Amino acid sequence: MTTDALSRVFAALADPTRRDMVARLADSDATAGQLAEPYQMTLQAVYKHLKVLEEAGLVTRPPGPQPRPVRLEVRALDLMDTWIERYRDRAEQRYRRLDALLAQMNGDEHEQDHRDGHRGRPEAAHHPDDS
Amino acid sequence: MTTDALSRVFAALADPTRRDMVARLADSDATAGQLAEPYQMTLQAVYKHLKVLEEAGLVTRPPGPQPRPVRLEVRALDLMDTWIERYRDRAEQRYRRLDALLAQMNGDEHEQDHRDGHRGRPEAAHHPDDS
DNA sequence: AGCACTTTCAACCACTGGGTTGACTAGTGG
DNA sequence: CCACTAGTCAACCCAGTGGTTGAAAGTGCT
Numbered sequence: 334m335t336t337d338a339l340s341r342v343f344a345a346l347a348d349p350t351r352r353d354m355v356a357r358l359a360d361s362d363a364t365a366g367q368l369a370e371p372y373q374m375t376l377q378a379v380y381k382h383l384k385v386l387e388e389a390g391l392v393t394r395p396p397g398p399q400p401r402p403v404r405l406e407v408r409a410l411d412l413m414d415t416w417i418e419r420y421r422d423r424a425e426q427r428y429r430r431l432d433a434l435l436a437q438m439n440g441d442e443h444e445q446d447h448r449d450g451h452r453g454r455p456e457a458a459h460h461p462d463d464s
Numbered sequence: 465m466t467t468d469a470l471s472r473v474f475a476a477l478a479d480p481t482r483r484d485m486v487a488r489l490a491d492s493d494a495t496a497g498q499l500a501e502p503y504q505m506t507l508q509a510v511y512k513h514l515k516v517l518e519e520a521g522l523v524t525r526p527p528g529p530q531p532r533p534v535r536l537e538v539r540a541l542d543l544m545d546t547w548i549e550r551y552r553d554r555a556e557q558r559y560r561r562l563d564a565l566l567a568q569m570n571g572d573e574h575e576q577d578h579r580d581g582h583r584g585r586p587e588a589a590h591h592p593d594d595s
Numbered sequence: 596a597g598c599a600c601t602t603t604c605a606a607c608c609a610c611t612g613g614g615t616t617g618a619c620t621a622g623t624g625g
Numbered sequence: 626c627c628a629c630t631a632g633t634c635a636a637c638c639c640a641g642t643g644g645t646t647g648a649a650a651g652t653g654c655t
Contacts, residue, residue: 336480343478347471348643352547359551360558366601378644380602385642399601399652410552416483417541417548420490424538427491479613497631509614511632516612530622530631 338390342413345389350374351382355391358405368403469521473544476520481505482513486522489536499534 336344346352354368369379383403386392390409394401467475477483485499500510514534517523521540525532 339483340478340480343474343483347474347478349468349471350643352470352474356551359554364601374643375645376601377603377646381643384603401602405551405555407552407555410548414545414548414552417545420487420536421538421541421545423490424536475612481613495631505613506615507631508616508633512613532632 339412339416341389342391342409345385345391346413348382348385351386354382354386355405358392358403362402362404364400364402366400470543470547472520473522473540476516476522477544479513479516482517485513485517486536489523489534493533493535495531495533497531 346355350372353371357363357368365379365383366376368383369376372379383392383394387394390412391406393404393406395404477486481503484502488494488499496511496514497507499514500507503510514523514525518525521543522537524535524537526535
């Protein structure tokens with residue numbers, strides 16, 4: 334899998350079963366067996382889900398004695414959170430700027446000649462921003 | 465698709481291209497064509513991505529005259545954010561409780577008989593919590 | 596050693612998902 | 626009316642995924 338970390342985390346959380354697992358793990362650690370109980374699917378399927386969560390960094394399973402406990406790794410959530418926050422903030426700032434512009438245009442009613450849908454500015458080239 | 469809203473949003477953001485799109489849309493609205501430019505894929509593929517984002521509620525495209533602009537819908541991000549926040553907080557509270565417990569056990573060094581890996585408490589039944 | 600339980604590996608199946616090609620509709624502007 | 630562009634629909638390909646079954650390792654306990 335060549336996909337980046339962020340994609341893996343989002344993809345992992347895109348499954349209701351997996352989301353329920355992390356929800357339960359937020360309250361207490363559990364063994365794979367304990368995790369599996371509520372769901373009506375094979376134990377192997379649960380291990381597969383575990384593996385996905387693990388590869389996404391959302392969960393760790395310290396090696397050692399047999400019933401290996403599953404721990405939630407909260408920092409993986411931070412990764413998503415900062416991403417979301419970044420673009421939400423950016424969008425909100427844009428809205429604020431747009432409101433300000435509208436207010437200003439309300440102030441001087443003339444000069445309505447180049448209101449061409451305000452999608453004229455080239456706004457530099459596209460920079461990836463995703464890393 | 466019978467999957468819930470949350471799954472759709474997470475799944476939508478699990479793709480780097482789609483993530484880049486919302487990143488760019490956070491800075492300014494764009495038409496589908498403008499959005500497509502940076503990527504080396506068919507226009508149809510871009511429209512598919514748009515559709516996914518739209519069905520996830522991350523984006524809206526007001527009907528009307530031909531070049532339909534694409535707007536980012538920030539509130540969809542909130543949906544994810546509250547989910548993440550909820551379980552992160554819950555996990556952090558648990559860690560704090562656990563630290564307190566450890567500190568307390570440090571206080572009275574005796575009574576080390578039931579230190580069975582602190583995974584003993586049943587902690588009620590599993591309640592779905594996902595909605 | 597032997598038994599039970601947990602974990603993993605591997606093959607398989609149905610279905611979804613990102614991408615393509617190709618054709619088709621709908622506005623816009625001569 | 627004709628041409629152009631923006632957008633859409635549909636079929637297809639191939640890779641990935643959620644789930645299954647079956648078998649094989651590890652590990653713990655007596």
